[in-house]
Amino acid sequence: MCPGAGSQMESHTHTLPSLSPIHSPTNPSKALSLSPSLPQPSATALSPPSPPQSTPSHLLQSPGGLKPHCLSPSTPSDQDDLTCLNWLHQRNILPLSKMPPLPQFESPPISNLPSSPAKPPYSFSSLIFMAIEDSPDKRLPVRGIYEWIVNNFPYYRTAPSGWRNSVRHNLSLSKSFRRMQRDKSQSIGKGSLWCVCPEYRPGLLEVLKKTHYCHSSNSSLLNNPVLLEAADDGRSAVCDTMAISDLDSNNPTLSSNAPCSLISEHEELVAIQSVELTDEAESEKDPLADSGYIEFHYYQCEQYQYLVLPGNSDLDLETVEILQLDAEAQEAAGSLLDLAGGNH
């Protein structure tokens, strides 16, 4: 019933016809380092791509003040996907790959990939939380929260404007968020800055995690005892990754002729543990990187399950990265709550 569970979750992947240039076949550890338009691991790799001035007021001055977090949206359509959280790539939160070779097989039908923006499964509290956490100063005005949500969840671009009311409602009602008094000398605009109460941060993280698991309740992947155990332990999922270009046709399980197709299982947001970076990326740790989130999509092919992580643009097969869950990595995952607790 759960073919991909447990020890069977070995390494496999597929070859996509057009390989992402982000990966180096000769150096898997660097392959993950990021898509072409993304900065290479550097001292700034873990820091948000914040504008030179990180004062909160820039958010008001520029309606697109948060756009740098959505990397290289060359066209508006680049963001027409829930997966547009590419700033996470820039944070280098994806684990570096030590994945075994993955098999080749036919490219998945694009039609199976999610198309139109769907309403995110995350509560407004979670959305607000993510928005604030992604801000350079860990605080945002309401407008900045709006923009972050719109930029990262295109559903809200076209949704009736009532959701903004809900955001404000949540900010006021939820004890998780605190209103800060603005520095009037810098204040250009209305309203206050909002931040996350540190004492509620673990709870918000937990909600995010639960959303992830609940939303995946019918996934055989998440029926994996290992994953369930990790969930029970409060541990979060960790993705091990592999570059598409690292695929190995020698894998007997999924040959290039494998007549399987990828079946889109879910769209998820999963907590990803920060990883040890290469020596190129020695820098101060970004708190968010320790409890980062990323949107991805599950795909199932026979007994194996894959995660397709969008690259720096739409979910086209040229830019996706294929991730694969690694049970051992799951087991080794640290607790988001622990991570959060360690930050305050």
Place this chain on the structure above:
DNA sequence: CCGCGGATAAACACCC
């Protein structure tokens, strides 16, 4: 059925 959490709508006051 009940309680709870979340979403949504609406009204109102305040501030710029």
Place this chain on the structure above:
DNA sequence: AGGGTGTTTATCCGCG
């Protein structure tokens, strides 16, 4: 005055 912001209340819905 108008619009954005913040607060509060009410209602509905899904879930356990």
